[in-house]
Amino acid sequence: MMIEGLHFEPLLGLLQGANWLDTATYWLVFVVIVVLIVASIIGQTLKRQPESVVSPALLRTFNQRVRAWWMMFAILAAGLLLGYTCTIVLFGFVSFWALREFITMTPTRRGDHRTLFWVFFVFTPLQYLLVGVGNSFVKLESASAIWWADTLNLEGIDLYGLYSIMIPVYASLYIPARIALSGDARRFLERSAKIQFSLLICVYSLSYAPALAHLDLLTSKQAVSNTSSTTDDAPPSQDTEEETTDAEAQTSTTRRKWKEGGRAGLLFYFILIVQLSDIFQYAWGKLLGQRVIAPQINASRTWEGFVGGVLTTAIVGALLWWVTPFRIWEAACMAFVTAVMGSAGGMTMSAIKRDRGVSDTGTLVQGHAGVLDRIDSICFAAPVFFHLTRYFFSDLA
Amino acid sequence: MSLTASILSVLAKLLAGSSVRWVDCQPDTCQRVYFANHTSHLDALVLWASLPRNIRMLTRAVAAKDYWDKSALRRYIAGSVNALLIDRENIKVHRSPVELMIQAIGDTHSLIVFPEGGRNASDEMGTFKSGLYYLGKKRPDLELVPVYIDNLNRVLPRGEFLPVPLLSCITIGPPMWLEAGESKTEFLKRAREAVKRLKDI
Numbered sequence: 001m002m003i004e005g006l007h008f009e010p011l012l013g014l015l016q017g018a019n020w021l022d023t024a025t026y027w028l029v030f031v032v033i034v035v036l037i038v039a040s041i042i043g044q045t046l047k048r049q050p051e052s053v054v055s056p057a058l059l060r061t062f063n064q065r066v067r068a069w070w071m072m073f074a075i076l077a078a079g080l081l082l083g084y085t086c087t088i089v090l091f092g093f094v095s096f097w098a099l100r101e102f103i104t105m106t107p108t109r110r111g112d113h114r115t116l117f118w119v120f121f122v123f124t125p126l127q128y129l130l131v132g133v134g135n136s137f138v139k140l141e142s143a144s145a146i147w148w149a150d151t152l153n154l155e156g157i158d159l160y161g162l163y164s165i166m167i168p169v170y171a172s173l174y175i176p177a178r179i180a181l182s183g184d185a186r187r188f189l190e191r192s193a194k195i196q197f198s199l200l201i202c203v204y205s206l207s208y209a210p211a212l213a214h215l216d217l218l219t220s221k222q223a224v225s226n227t228s229s230t231t232d233d234a235p236p237s238q239d240t241e242e243e244t245t246d247a248e249a250q251t252s253t254t255r256r257k258w259k260e261g262g263r264a265g266l267l268f269y270f271i272l273i274v275q276l277s278d279i280f281q282y283a284w285g286k287l288l289g290q291r292v293i294a295p296q297i298n299a300s301r302t303w304e305g306f307v308g309g310v311l312t313t314a315i316v317g318a319l320l321w322w323v324t325p326f327r328i329w330e331a332a333c334m335a336f337v338t339a340v341m342g343s344a345g346g347m348t349m350s351a352i353k354r355d356r357g358v359s360d361t362g363t364l365v366q367g368h369a370g371v372l373d374r375i376d377s378i379c380f381a382a383p384v385f386f387h388l389t390r391y392f393f394s395d396l397a
Numbered sequence: 398m399s400l401t402a403s404i405l406s407v408l409a410k411l412l413a414g415s416s417v418r419w420v421d422c423q424p425d426t427c428q429r430v431y432f433a434n435h436t437s438h439l440d441a442l443v444l445w446a447s448l449p450r451n452i453r454m455l456t457r458a459v460a461a462k463d464y465w466d467k468s469a470l471r472r473y474i475a476g477s478v479n480a481l482l483i484d485r486e487n488i489k490v491h492r493s494p495v496e497l498m499i500q501a502i503g504d505t506h507s508l509i510v511f512p513e514g515g516r517n518a519s520d521e522m523g524t525f526k527s528g529l530y531y532l533g534k535k536r537p538d539l540e541l542v543p544v545y546i547d548n549l550n551r552v553l554p555r556g557e558f559l560p561v562p563l564l565s566c567i568t569i570g571p572p573m574w575l576e577a578g579e580s581k582t583e584f585l586k587r588a589r590e591a592v593k594r595l596k597d598i
Contacts, residue, residue: 117561
């Protein structure tokens with residue numbers, strides 16, 4: 001499988017083992033496809049009927065949303081099927097595109113040009129490179145990771161320590177310094193803040209989503225035989241591994257290693273929960289929405305929608321616990337936090353768009369929404385979801 | 398179209414992330430003069446690349462010879478996109494830029510021109526040079542099409558050589574002609590307004 005002497009592998013973050021996707025993840029992907037097909041059929045059927053019960057504007061939004069979900073699903077599924085490296089690269093491109101939309105929407109001055117070049121072509125790729133390599137120098141599974149670790153004395157170094165501060169510390173210090181070098185002091189603080197913020201939201205925060213896929217997950221769930229039937233469907237190749245880890249778990253701690261194949265599933269679960277929380281908040285807001293949270297920011301976000309959406313997301317997140325290393329109540333809590341953060345992200349981006357006087361971020365022209373409009377909630381939820389998972393459900397040793 | 402030209406136009410579109418809007422104007426292979434505001438070296442290439450393929454093959458961008466003839470690479474790029482290089486410095490009496498343009502387009506090609514002359518450093522559009530007027534006067538059959546190029550100056554501003562891939566927008570407006578009895582100043586002012594108006598549409 002691997003050519004001897006080719007040592008680029010860890011740098012590219014090729015961590016994908018044979019069991020990157022497990023049966024539970026395939027099930028979840030299958031369920032999502034079915035739901036999307038049903039949604040598409042409903043949308044198209046209603047569109048064909050001239051006298052329909054729903055308003056045309058609502059229907060148009062619905063159909064646009066369904067198209068966007070298909071797109072998002074296709075990208076995510078392609079990344080997951082092709083493996084860890086491709087997932088990292090795809091998220092990198094999404095970040096790049098979102099950053100492009102963000103900076104386009106934000107006025108910068110001529111003096112910021114070279115700083116922006118650094119932001120796009122140095123910090124963005126570097127962040128994803130660091131996330132991609134992740135903890136492969138701790139685990140040292142591949143021959144090339146061992147080679148790099150030996151040569152550069154990197155053994156045991158988890159790049160979490162670097163990628164979690166690279167942008168908030170080093171890039172944030174570099175950006176104002178580089179702008180100062182350009183010799184244009186007008187609105188200096190404002191310009192620095194704009195570029196720092198866009199990098200933080202579009203690149204740093206989003207990169208925590210694919211970073212989920214290199215955590216060594218732990219679970220407090222009961223042994224496989226006692227849990228739900230779905231996790232029993234694991235392919236036979238994993239059974240031996242499960243047994244050995246079970247044996248270890250019984251002797252050492254109450255927590256066991258979660259299956260390798262569950263990592264991609266956790267990423268998929270996270271994205272799904274954020275999207276569902278957007279949908280539920282919208283739906284509850286339409287159904288019961290009375291009290292608008294902040295009319296100046298976004299006229300369609302209501303307290304009813306927020307509370308209803310967050311609670312529904314927590315329930316659905318709990319029902320999907322079988323994909324994750326979480327127990328049912330843990331899954332409910334994680335989904336709850338994710339939904340709250342997602343909502344905060346939506347509100348924040350609304351405020352920015354309102355300030356800039358645009359309704360969508362996609363093009364300079366008003367009309368159709370861009371990537372940033374679709375991922376704002378993911379950006380806000382990803383770091384929190386990642387850190388909670390890392391502290392409570394992963395092997396930090 | 399050569400392979401280089403195809404690659405260049407794909408690259409230009411990717412880099413400038415341009416969305417193209419045709420406002421009260423349809424893509425057509427009839428002879429036209431697209432005139433646009435000029436803020437970046439990429440203007441001509443991106444505008445050229447955003448025309449539909451069949452029109453692009455019939456359209457030549459007018460570019461400054463002193464810039465595009467300087468190095469082998471620039472000459473190669475200008476040659477592969479079939480740009481029309483005009484000498485801004487030694488203008489001869491019987492071979493004025495307008496004469497050369499009219500000669501070059503014959504009765505099939507269209508042109509892309511930047512009537513401000515050079516690239517504009519400030520946000521405000523400069524005054525138009527008279528070439529557009531003489532083009533309209535000598536060839537009244539040409540459709541003069543205003544184009545507004547937005548945000549490309551942030552992708553590659555004057556004096557920079559590394560581009561930053563922001564999103565830009567190209568708005569192509571309704572054709573206009575030289576009115577009977579319209580003076581040069583009046584026409585150039587009207588043409589400039591036509592470009593400026595597209596900014597806010």
